Amino acid sequence: xxxxxxxxxxxxxxxxxxxxxxxxxxxxxxxxxxxxxxxxxxxxxxxxxxxxxxxxxxxxxxxxxxxxxxxxxxxxxxxxxxxxxxxxxxxxxxxxxxxxxxxxxxxxxxxxxxxxxxxxxxxxxxxxxxxxxxxxxxxxxxxxxxxxxxxxxxxxxxxxxxxxxxxxxxxxxxxxxxxxxxxxxxxxxxxxxxxxxxxxxxxxxxxxxxxxxxxxxxxxxxxxxxxxxxxxxxxxxxxxxxxxxxxxxxxxxxxxxxxxxxxxxxxxxxxxxxxxxxxxxxxxxxxxxxxxxxxxxxxxxxxxxxxxx
Numbered sequence: 449x450x451x452x453x454x455x456x457x458x459x460x461x462x463x464x465x466x467x468x469x470x471x472x473x474x475x476x477x478x479x480x481x482x483x484x485x486x487x488x489x490x491x492x493x494x495x496x497x498x499x500x501x502x503x504x505x506x507x508x509x510x511x512x513x514x515x516x517x518x519x520x521x522x523x524x525x526x527x528x529x530x531x532x533x534x535x536x537x538x539x540x541x542x543x544x545x546x547x548x549x550x551x552x553x554x555x556x557x558x559x560x561x562x563x564x565x566x567x568x569x570x571x572x573x574x575x576x577x578x579x580x581x582x583x584x585x586x587x588x589x590x591x592x593x594x595x596x597x598x599x600x601x602x603x604x605x606x607x608x609x610x611x612x613x614x615x616x617x618x619x620x621x622x623x624x625x626x627x628x629x630x631x632x633x634x635x636x637x638x639x640x641x642x643x644x645x646x647x648x649x650x651x652x653x654x655x656x657x658x659x660x661x662x663x664x665x666x667x668x669x670x671x672x673x674x675x676x677x678x679x680x681x682x683x684x685x686x687x688x689x690x691x692x693x694x695x696x697x698x699x700x701x702x703x704x705x706x707x708x709x710x711x712x713x714x715x716x717x718x719x720x721x722x723x724x725x726x727x728x729x730x731x732x733x734x735x736x737x738x739x740x741x742x743x744x745x746x747x748x749x750x751x752x753x754x755x756x757x
Contacts, residue, residue, distance in 0.1 A: 449550065450474040451658065452511045454494055454540070455518030457481055459615050460555060460608075463651035464515055471655055478507055480518065494518060497535040504543035512550035513658050516540055519555065521582055521618065529585035538592035541603065545596045551664065552603040553657050554593050555650075558669070558725060559583030560607060564718035567640075570607075571726040572667050594666060601663030606653060609671050609725045612748065613647030620644075623678075624749060627685030635695040638679035643671035643725035649738045656735045671725030673737040684742045688749025 451468050455461040456477040469475060478494040495503040508514075520532045537554060544552050558570050563579025578584045590605040597603040612620045626633075645653075653670045676684075683693040727737050738744070 449512040451513045452476045453515045454478045459613055459647045460650050461517035463648045464654050467651045467655045497531040504539050508543050508547035511548050514544045514552045516554045526581040529581050533585035534588035537589035541593045541596035553654055554605045556605040556607045557586045558607050558609050560587040565721050567721045569724045569726050571669055604664040605667045607669045609643040611647050624685050627682050628689045632694045632696045635679050635697050640720045641675045641677050641722040643675045645670055668730050669725050671727045672741045673739045675724045684745040685749040688746040689753050
């Protein structure tokens with residue numbers, strides 16, 4: 449069987465293509481940067497959101513399954529997010545529903561259901577309430593996917609927490625850079641607990657959803673088995689860099705008051721929120737979440753330090 453993967457140059461897409469190849473699937477890759485992948489086999493340019501229907505239908509020829517990893521997620525405007533995360537998803541899903549007999553796995557985000565300042569547990573039963581342009585575009589992509597498949601149990605959105613791995617960007621990369629400094633950090637501010645997932649673990653969840661028998665649920669939430677305090681994440685990175693933790697036992701109250709006086713309550717909530725992803729549905733269907741996240745974060749920082757030498 450042949451699988452079409454979009455976004456194969458991205459943090460997760462690289463891992464997805466590797467895992468699917470290892471599992472024996474034939475691959476077709478659609479990328480916005482096909483020149484980077486000419487040696488990767490069957491590579492096509494990913495049509496733009498405004499391309500004609502025939503361009504999307506042509507991608508689906510001889511394809512059984514689609515894994516849609518391509519997305520925008522870092523500091524873009526609302527129209528860009530909408531074009532790539534929502535409209536492009538809708539065009540691909542419509543073509544796949546018409547031409548492919550297998551599954552469509554859409555890599556979504558917990559931001560499709562909860563904003564950065566939300567504190568609580570995130571699972572499939574949670575009513576979506578995105579709070580940012582990125583989250584709204586990912587939720588719109590989910591809706592358009594459901595519409596394209598019109599009740600068929602062949603398509604699902606895999607909602608991911610922050611993803612880490614070599615080449616990561618965004619907040620996880622920022623935390624790693626912060627850890628690679630001698631700055632003392634207030635432990636009280638870093639008490640919020642977060643679920644994470646490694647890029648290869650996310651790829652394993654994709655392989656599981658492509659391969660498992662039976663109908664798919666409309667959405668799944670993934671995450672590591674034990675959520676971590678942000679202070680633990682920073683400390684793990686610092687161990688990898690060979691640095692002491694330097695977490696100062698300063699209470700959060702003075703900084704919370706300062707954030708309120710400066711009108712930065714939303715930023716404070718995002719920094720201190722506890723967001724726990726419950727992967728029970730995936731686990732019940734046979735998927736295994738990662739268990740040694742701290743060790744993997746430490747090893748990631750160790751590799752980063754070695755590359756910088």
